[in-house]
Amino acid sequence: MAEYPVAAATSPNRHRDRMRYDVATVHAILDAGFLAHLSFVIDGRPQLIPLAYGRDGESLYLHASSGSQLALAVRASGAEGFPVVAAVTHVDSMVLSRSAMHHSMDYHCVMAHGGLKHVADRAEQLHASRVIIDHLVPGRADDCREPNAKELAQTSMFRLDLDQVAAKVRDHGLAEDENDLDLPYWAGVAPLATVRGPLRPDRDQEPPAYLAAWLDAS
Numbered sequence: 001m002a003e004y005p006v007a008a009a010t011s012p013n014r015h016r017d018r019m020r021y022d023v024a025t026v027h028a029i030l031d032a033g034f035l036a037h038l039s040f041v042i043d044g045r046p047q048l049i050p051l052a053y054g055r056d057g058e059s060l061y062l063h064a065s066s067g068s069q070l071a072l073a074v075r076a077s078g079a080e081g082f083p084v085v086a087a088v089t090h091v092d093s094m095v096l097s098r099s100a101m102h103h104s105m106d107y108h109c110v111m112a113h114g115g116l117k118h119v120a121d122r123a124e125q126l127h128a129s130r131v132i133i134d135h136l137v138p139g140r141a142d143d144c145r146e147p148n149a150k151e152l153a154q155t156s157m158f159r160l161d162l163d164q165v166a167a168k169v170r171d172h173g174l175a176e177d178e179n180d181l182d183l184p185y186w187a188g189v190a191p192l193a194t195v196r197g198p199l200r201p202d203r204d205q206e207p208p209a210y211l212a213a214w215l216d217a218s
């Protein structure tokens with residue numbers, strides 16, 4: 001599959017030219033992130049929570065405390081899962097325009113709609129845990145103790161299959177009105193970046209190779 005289908009849930013009203021439905025763009029945005037904002041409705045009240053995630057092929061794995069509102073709702077949902085929207089956003093630049101209203105941001109963003117499913121199988125729970133940990137820092141899952149039975153009972157694992165998913169990308173920088181171009185204000189693009197490190201080791205230890213590679217990749 002090269003492209004995700006354009007679904008009603010993934011069709012915007014505005015700026016359709018910024019939408020991307022190709023699998024490569026969606027995967028790249030998801031793989032570059034580690035934090036998803038998950039939106040859902042409980043008892044008529046909208047909720048939004050940030051969660052770590054990991055991508056495994058066409059699924060995202062997430063987890064939350066078994067006593068959380070989200071976990072209770074997901075476990076009570078049927079085969080279709082509990083309806084959610086997950087957003088992963090990278091802000092690349094501030095766009096500082098000569099006019100107040102044309103200030104903007106360049107960004108890469110993915111939204112995935114669907115039913116969040118409870119992972120009940122113990123082998124898949126352990127797999128989900130590894131996917132999430134390795135998504136945060138590749139190689140880390142082999143360098144920590146795996147969850148025990150008590151921890152797996154305290155933490156609910158979820159899976160969101162990527163079918164109603166799309167990306168939106170703004171990458172054109174300034175978009176000025178012709179009449180504003182001679183105004184005296186500074187205008188341009190202010191790039192933003194996430195910085196990794198320096199590490200703060202718990203003990204006097206050299207960082208393992210996978211961690212040094214992760215630092216170098218920033």
Ligand SMILES: Cc1cc2nc3c(=O)[nH]c(=O)nc-3n(C[C@H](O)[C@H](O)[C@H](O)COP(=O)(O)OP(=O)(O)OC[C@H]3O[C@@H](n4cnc5c(N)ncnc54)[C@H](O)[C@@H]3O)c2cc1C
Pocket residue numbers: 009010011012013014015089090091105107108109110111166167168
């Ligand atoms: C960092 C950042 C800052 C933004 N700031 C503003 C702002 O200040 N004002 C503003 O109007 N808009 C802003 N946007 C854009 C905003 O997120 C929406 O894309 C925009 O409001 C489109 O609304 P719509 O009615 O066309 O889409 P909707 O009808 O609301 O969305 C329909 C569907 O289109 C897809 N979609 C829409 N937006 C996105 C997205 N951003 N990423 C991935 N899929 C998407 C989703 O599948 C969504 O369910 C910002 C986006 C980002 C990432």
